[in-house]
Amino acid sequence: MNSDDDKFREDAPVVQNIAVKDLSFAYVKDKLILKDIDLSVAAGEFVCLLGQSGCGKSTFLRLLAGLERPTRGEISIDSRPIEGAGLDRGVVFQDYGLFPWMTAGENVMLALKQRFPGRSVDELKSVALEKLRGVGFDGAVFRKLPRELSGGMQQRVAIAQAFAVDPPVLLMDEPFGALDAVTRAMLQDLVSELWAKHEPKKTVFFVTHDVDEALLLGSRVVVLGQSPGGVIFDCRVPAAGGASRSARFESTEFVRLRETLIRHINRDVAERLSRDGLFARGAK
Numbered sequence: 141m142n143s144d145d146d147k148f149r150e151d152a153p154v155v156q157n158i159a160v161k162d163l164s165f166a167y168v169k170d171k172l173i174l175k176d177i178d179l180s181v182a183a184g185e186f187v188c189l190l191g192q193s194g195c196g197k198s199t200f201l202r203l204l205a206g207l208e209r210p211t212r213g214e215i216s217i218d219s220r221p222i223e224g225a226g227l228d229r230g231v232v233f234q235d236y237g238l239f240p241w242m243t244a245g246e247n248v249m250l251a252l253k254q255r256f257p258g259r260s261v262d263e264l265k266s267v268a269l270e271k272l273r274g275v276g277f278d279g280a281v282f283r284k285l286p287r288e289l290s291g292g293m294q295q296r297v298a299i300a301q302a303f304a305v306d307p308p309v310l311l312m313d314e315p316f317g318a319l320d321a322v323t324r325a326m327l328q329d330l331v332s333e334l335w336a337k338h339e340p341k342k343t344v345f346f347v348t349h350d351v352d353e354a355l356l357l358g359s360r361v362v363v364l365g366q367s368p369g370g371v372i373f374d375c376r377v378p379a380a381g382g383a384s385r386s387a388r389f390e391s392t393e394f395v396r397l398r399e400t401l402i403r404h405i406n407r408d409v410a411e412r413l414s415r416d417g418l419f420a421r422g423a424k
């Protein structure tokens with residue numbers, strides 16, 4: 141670690157545990173989106189959240205971010221209920237979240253400044269540059285506006301920004317959903333590598349629709365059922381962050397877990413279609 145990093149990590153908040161207890165949530169009275177969720181997540185877990193569209197994955201992330209309040213139950217961090225956004229949690233969304241009028245470097249600098257208000261512009265600049273280099277950019281990207289960068293590059297800047305600010309908890313909502321397969325694979329490897337090498341390990345909640353992405357990145361996969369969504373499956377993934385992409389996909393344990401996950405998701409989809417009468421219509 142270099143001296144800039146030391147200066148920018150001295151007062152990092154610590155999070156040991158996130159406890160979701162009996163959580164239910166409705167945007168509109170009497171229409172529950174999430175129901176009876178219980179989950180305990182320890183520091184350093186990489187939790188991938190899977191589930192059908194509309195089951196409440198983004199809503200769950202918004203609750204973790206403190207942007208919504210539970211209708212019933214509670215989410216607490218180290219026994220303190222979440223009461224709003226906080227420096228202990230960072231978010232990365234699908235739409236990159238960069239300010240379009242600021243360069244990539246300025247975006248990272250602004251995030252650093254909010255987190256470390258006492259630092260000089262030169263210090264912020266040098267750490268921002270370092271963090272952009274850390275995700276594989278050269279110095280030129282620092283001066284580029286988001287619109288001058290591809291979607292994948294913008295998301296890479298957003299990831300550099302999230303890790304630069306260094307929150308112990310990262311909330312990522314389908315961050316690679318809009319990217320092509322190759323860029324997506326590259327960024328999956330980047331996030332996996334950053335998570336694996338960063339000590340203490342960040343606690344990550346990562347929403348995805350993709351079973352392979354969940355198994356590739358996660359140390360744990362949690363599946364939410366149809367809305368009102370509760371947890372219908374929760375499993376640990378062996379060798380998270382360790383083995384290479386191909387070794388992970390080929391291991392027997394991985395293949396079995398993949399089949400089990402797909403079975404649970406398919407059963408949930410079938411129940412939903414049957415409940416909505418879609419099987420009956422399709423059969424005519």
Ligand SMILES: Nc1ncnc2c1ncn2[C@@H]1O[C@H](COP(=O)(O)OP(=O)(O)OP(=O)(O)O)[C@@H](O)[C@H]1O
Pocket residue numbers: 167168173191192193194195196197198199200367
């Ligand atoms: N601000 C809001 N006000 C009212 N209802 C909302 C709001 N945001 C989301 N919803 C509803 O809550 C439900 C869950 O939405 P959410 O965005 O959490 O689903 P999701 O699992 O993230 O879906 P997707 O995979 O398509 O992103 C949906 O029925 C949606 O219409």
Ligand SMILES: [Mg+2]
Pocket residue numbers: 197198199313
């Ligand atoms: Mg969503």
